[in-house]
Amino acid sequence: MSTTPADIEVRRIQPLPSRSGSGEPLISIRDLKVQFGKVKAVDGVTLDILEGETLGLVGESGCGKSTLGRAILRLTEPSGGQVLYHNRDLAHLSVREMREQRRHLQIIFQDPYASLNPRMTVGQIVGEPLDTFKLARGKEAERHVQELMETVGLSKRFINRYPHEFSGGQRQRIGIARALAVDPQFIVADEPISALDVSIQAQIMNLLERLKQEKNLTYLFISHDLRAIRHVSDRVAVMYLGKLVEIAEAKTIYRDPLMPYTKALISAVPVPDPEVESKRRRIVLEGDVPSPINPPSGCRFHTRCPYAIKQCREVEPTLVEIKSNHFAACIRISPDQPDIDIVAPGDAPGLRQAGPTLA
Amino acid sequence: MSKSKGKLLEVRDLCTYFETEDGTVKAVDGISFALERGETLGIVGESGSGKSVSNLSVIRLIPTPPGEIVSGEIIFKGQDILLLTEDEVRKIRGRRIAMIFQDPMTSLNPFMKISSQLMEITQLHLGYDKSRAYNHAIKMLETVGIPDAAERVDSYPHEFSGGMRQRVMIAMALSCEPELLIADEPTTALDVTIQAQILELIKKLKQDTGTSVILITHDLGVVAGMTDHVVVMYAGKVFEQAPTRELFAAPGNPYTKGLLRSVPDPTDEQGKLYQIPGLPPDVAHLGPGCPFAPRCARVEEICRKEFPPFVQLNANHFSLCHFAGDVFDESRKESDSTIETEQ
Numbered sequence: 091m092s093t094t095p096a097d098i099e100v101r102r103i104q105p106l107p108s109r110s111g112s113g114e115p116l117i118s119i120r121d122l123k124v125q126f127g128k129v130k131a132v133d134g135v136t137l138d139i140l141e142g143e144t145l146g147l148v149g150e151s152g153c154g155k156s157t158l159g160r161a162i163l164r165l166t167e168p169s170g171g172q173v174l175y176h177n178r179d180l181a182h183l184s185v186r187e188m189r190e191q192r193r194h195l196q197i198i199f200q201d202p203y204a205s206l207n208p209r210m211t212v213g214q215i216v217g218e219p220l221d222t223f224k225l226a227r228g229k230e231a232e233r234h235v236q237e238l239m240e241t242v243g244l245s246k247r248f249i250n251r252y253p254h255e256f257s258g259g260q261r262q263r264i265g266i267a268r269a270l271a272v273d274p275q276f277i278v279a280d281e282p283i284s285a286l287d288v289s290i291q292a293q294i295m296n297l298l299e300r301l302k303q304e305k306n307l308t309y310l311f312i313s314h315d316l317r318a319i320r321h322v323s324d325r326v327a328v329m330y331l332g333k334l335v336e337i338a339e340a341k342t343i344y345r346d347p348l349m350p351y352t353k354a355l356i357s358a359v360p361v362p363d364p365e366v367e368s369k370r371r372r373i374v375l376e377g378d379v380p381s382p383i384n385p386p387s388g389c390r391f392h393t394r395c396p397y398a399i400k401q402c403r404e405v406e407p408t409l410v411e412i413k414s415n416h417f418a419a420c421i422r423i424s425p426d427q428p429d430i431d432i433v434a435p436g437d438a439p440g441l442r443q444a445g446p447t448l449a
Numbered sequence: 450m451s452k453s454k455g456k457l458l459e460v461r462d463l464c465t466y467f468e469t470e471d472g473t474v475k476a477v478d479g480i481s482f483a484l485e486r487g488e489t490l491g492i493v494g495e496s497g498s499g500k501s502v503s504n505l506s507v508i509r510l511i512p513t514p515p516g517e518i519v520s521g522e523i524i525f526k527g528q529d530i531l532l533l534t535e536d537e538v539r540k541i542r543g544r545r546i547a548m549i550f551q552d553p554m555t556s557l558n559p560f561m562k563i564s565s566q567l568m569e570i571t572q573l574h575l576g577y578d579k580s581r582a583y584n585h586a587i588k589m590l591e592t593v594g595i596p597d598a599a600e601r602v603d604s605y606p607h608e609f610s611g612g613m614r615q616r617v618m619i620a621m622a623l624s625c626e627p628e629l630l631i632a633d634e635p636t637t638a639l640d641v642t643i644q645a646q647i648l649e650l651i652k653k654l655k656q657d658t659g660t661s662v663i664l665i666t667h668d669l670g671v672v673a674g675m676t677d678h679v680v681v682m683y684a685g686k687v688f689e690q691a692p693t694r695e696l697f698a699a700p701g702n703p704y705t706k707g708l709l710r711s712v713p714d715p716t717d718e719q720g721k722l723y724q725i726p727g728l729p730p731d732v733a734h735l736g737p738g739c740p741f742a743p744r745c746a747r748v749e750e751i752c753r754k755e756f757p758p759f760v761q762l763n764a765n766h767f768s769l770c771h772f773a774g775d776v777f778d779e780s781r782k783e784s785d786s787t788i789e790t791e792q
Contacts, residue, residue, distance in 0.1 A: 150640035151611075257728055287495040288667055292711040292724035299721070314640065317670075321713035321722060358645035360670025362712050364694045367674035374649050375642050377596070378610045 116141040116276060116308050117162065122171035122181070124154070124161045128383045131157040133332035134171070136409075139276070144302065144309040146323030146340060148316060148355070152382055153329040155312045156200075159278040162310070163195055164188050175276075193223050196269040200281035202261035206253040212239070212264055213249040219271040238267040242297060259290035263297070270301065276308045283318060295322055316359045320344055328352050331382055331390040334409060338416040348418040348428060351391045389421070397422055397430050401438050411446040456524075457629060457661050458484040458507070463521035465499075465506045468514065471733040476502040476516070478685040484629070484678075489655065489662040491676030491693065493669065493708070497729050499685040500665045504631050507663075508542045509535075526628070544574040547622035551634035553614035557606040563590075563617055564602045570624045589620040593650060612643035619650065626658055633665045648675060669712050673697060678765070681705050684730045684740035687759075691766035698784050701760075701768035701777035703745050739771070747772065 115138035124132040132154040139145050147155045160166040162173050164180060173180040180191060199205035206215055216235045220226045226234050236246040242263040253261055262282060269277055279298065283291040295318060302309060313319050319326055323340040328351065336349045347353045357373040375394045380386055386393045392402040399422065407419040412428045421440035423430050433439060465477040477499040484490045494500040505511050506518050509530065523530040525546065530538065550556040558566060567586035571577040577585060583602075590598035593616040606614055615635060622630055632651065636644035648671065655662055664675055672679055672693065679696045681689040681704065689702040700706045710723035727744040738753040739745070745752065751771050760773035770776060 150642060259728065287729060288669075288708060289495060289711050289725040290728070292713075292722045293726070295713075295722055296724055316641065317713040354642055358641045360644075360648075360668060360674045362669035362673050362697065362709065362714075364673045364697050367670070372645060372649075374645050378612055378643070379640070 112141050113143070114141050115139065116175070118172075118174040119158075119162065120172040120174065122158065122161060122173065123169045124157050124166055125169040130332050130382060130385065132161060132168075133385075135329075135332075135334050137327060137334060137337070139308060139310055140325075141308055142306065143324040144311050144322050146319035146326040147310060147312045147329065148314065148319045148326060149329035150314055150355075150379060152331070152379055154332040154382075155329050156280050158329070159197070159280050159310055159312050163192070163197055163278060165197070193272050194275040195278075196272065196274040196276070197278045197280060198262070198265050198269050198282045200284055202258045202265060202285060203253075205265055206261055208253050211250050211252055212244070212256075215253075215264060216267045216271055219268060223272055225272060234271070235267075238270055241270065241301070242267045243293075257290075259286050259294060262286065262294055266294075266297065266301070270305070273305070274307070276310070278310045278312065280312045281314070282311075284313065284315065291318065298322065316344075316356060328355065331380065331385050333390060334419070335391070336416075336418045337409065338413075338418075342413075342416055346413075346416075348412055348416065348423055348430070349391075349420045350395045350397050350430060352418075353430075354394075354396075389419070399436055399438065401441065405438075405441065407440065408447050410440065417447075455485060456483045457486045457488075457526065458663075459522075459524040460503070460507065461522040461524070463503060463506055463523065464519040465502050465511055465516060466519050467516045469733065474733045475685050475735070476732060477506060479521075480680075480682070480685070480687045482680045482687065482690060484661055484663060486628075486661055487659055488677045489664055489675055491672040491679040492663060492665045492682060493667065493672055493679060494682035495667055495729055497684070497732055498682040499732075500682050501633055502685075503682070504548070504633060504663060504665055507631065508546050508548060509538050510542075510548075540574075543570060543627075544625045545627050546629045546631065547625070547627040548631040548633065549615070549618045549622045549635050552638050553611060553618050554606065556618060557614060559606055562603050562605055563609075567602075567617075567621055567624060570621060574625050585624070586620075589624055590617070592623070592654070593617070593620045594646075595620075610643075611639050612646065615639060615643075615647055616650065619647070619654070623654060623658065623660070627660060629663065630655075630660050631663045631665070634667070635664075636671065637666070637668070644671075651675070669697075669709060681708070684732055684735060686740065686769060687767075688741070688770075689766075689768045691763070695763065695766055699777060699780040701762045701766060701773050701780065702770050703747055703772075703776060704741050705768075706776065706780065707744075707746070739769075747776075 117139040119135055119137045122132055122135045135158060149155045157166055161168045168181045171181060213235050216238055217231050220231045220234060236249060239246050244260060244263050283294050286294060299322065301307060311322050320340055325337060326340050326343045327334055328336040330351050336352045344356055347356050354373045354375050361367055377394050380393055388403040388405050389407050392398040401421060405421055407421045409417040409419045412418050412423055412425055421438040422433055424439035424443040426443055427433050427439040461481050463477055463480050467474040467476055480503055492500045507523055511518060518531060564583060564586050567589060568582035571582045571585050587598050587602050590602055595601055595613060595616055636647050666672060676693045679691060679693050680687055683704050689705045700709060707725040711725060713722055725744050730740050738755055739757045742748045742752040757769050757771045759767055759769050761767050762773060762777045
């Protein structure tokens with residue numbers, strides 16, 4: 091079957107607003123909710139993802155971080171709220187309209203074994219988006235695929251191989267090549283390194299960083315691995331049981347966590363230095379994460395919080411700007427009294443002083 | 450190396466091979482290590498290093514076929530486990546040497562109540578009757594910090610969270626007060642705050658009962674906080690072993706150095722992360738030289754041709770490398786450490 095150039099419908103790339111890493115919000119999430127039956131996986135999250143940044147989203151199992159990432163891309167349907175991107179609300183677009191937007195919004199999945207179709211070759215997997223969005227055909231598509239493979243560090247000799255012939259790290263590279271095929275603006279990386287060996291994790295993190303620079307990407311980097319998050323992120327957002335509890339620059343979150351859950355989380359990360367490990371004081375939390383079907387009243391963390399007082403059970407804290415560009419949801423601190431360790435016992439300065447909040 | 454007096458466990462030249470379609474996989478190929486009483490030994494390695502297989506070999510849980518402990522000695526309290534009959538091994542396994550595994554869901558029987566699983570152990574090994582075993586089970590759950598143990602003891606595994614299940618596994622492992630606990634990636638599948646709890650628990654139980662521990666992990670942070678000595682494995686071989694502090698302060702092997710540098714340091718400024726290039730080796734098809742040669746930053750011709758020597762760098766510090774001495778000296782200079790060398 092021959093096709094003349096006229097038969098091939100090639101969608102011209104829509105001109106996009108500047109990709110200069112402007113620091114303006116690229117995606118604005120407003121009061122996003124995702125509910126599965128009784129489980130409120132994401133329960134009112136408001137967050138901006140700035141153009142050109144890597145926003146790290148961290149939290150433990152069941153906090154809703156993966157659900158949030160998928161809801162942005164409508165891989166999971168939001169139950170409420172908005173996801174604003176270029177003046178459109180992604181949460182309310184039709185299937186067709188959303189598909190058009192996916193040209194700019196892509197995802198890298200956690201499981202390099204489950205996220206690739208075992209019956210397609212690398213060439214077919216990476217080339218599929220080019221076909222879906224009618225960006226290239228035939229020889230041109232093949233050339234594009236080869237370039238993408240080389241970009242992610244895979245030899246183009248492997249273009250006709252199947253996923254099972256590759257290691258976990260290589261498969262993850264295939265997933266990355268596939269995400270890049272459409273030249274997206276924004277990528278959700280959902281636990282992209284968790285399933286990989288330590289030495290391979292470093293490779294993939296460096297690769298993602300390089301690609302971000304070369305292609306002016308914006309990342310939402312979801313992970314439970316605090317060390318990796320610290321390394322790749324510009325800002326970090328911490329989630330607990332469906333809510334955002336702290337947002338700050340990456341350095342700051344580690345040096346100066348304000349909210350008790352964040353403090354415990356960072357304290358729990360083992361440090362590869364025996365001297366440090368033997369000397370440091372660790373915060374070890376009691377008990378398990380409560381069920382998201384029946385989250386605790388007031389502050390969801392109060393059942394495990396070493397600083398909890400009576401009002402913590404009653405009042406749900408909002409994210410308040412406690413220090414410059416550092417937001418935390420805790421009634422026991424305020425902009426005047428940011429250090430919970432020196433707040434008077436029983437005192438909740440956050441209830442008295444209202445600071446700037448994330449609307 | 451040294452006499453086995455005082456050592457709880459001594460593994461000598463252990464070789465465990467698997468026959469596969471791809472050929473013979475030498476999962477563990479001549480490794481030796483020892484554990485003193487009351488110590489925690491860390492075994493570090495990535496996938497395919499042989500760290501799990503070596504410990505499954507210690508308690509003779511290698512599926513045969515296709516696996517086989519081909520040669521070596523495993524001396525536990527002066528007795529070579531490899532020379533025992535299956536019946537004799539069963540008396541040790543679970544009673545004197547206990548093991549906990551990475552994924553508590555697949556290690557616990559989903560069809561049995563926790564109480565039954567705990568009781569099985571003391572009824573079998575200690576001859577407890579039903580009622581004594583039941584009370585002991587509740588006591589063990591309390592010891593590992595399960596709230597409302599008396600009510601929860603009759604639950605099924607799926608009614609517990611991951612962290613709780615791992616605690617149950619620890620309770621099972623410690624039921625008979627074993628002398629050695631082998632923990633294979635006990636916290637990898639758990640959230641970091643739960644991991645911290647479980648590690649604290651293991652530390653405390655070790656202090657209370659005097660059990661010696663072998664901790665298998667890929668997490669260098671866990672190693673730093675929990676272990677006295679470390680064995681680094683790669684491609685079925687011991688690449689380096691040293692007291693923990695010395696390993697971190699002055700590694701004597703390029704693989705160890707590479708691993709240490711690949712871990713992002715939360716206190717460090719962001720920069721390009723050091724990465725060990727290439728992939729972990731295919732242990733079914735290893736070349737003649739050093740298995741790490743294809744990925745080593747300081748590889749030289751000899752590395753590709755000749756298998757490296759196991760060099761003694763210090764009293765308890767050994768490294769498998771043609772240039773172990775140089776690497777060790779460089780590390781000491783870099784960290785400006787005060788590690789003294791004994792000749």
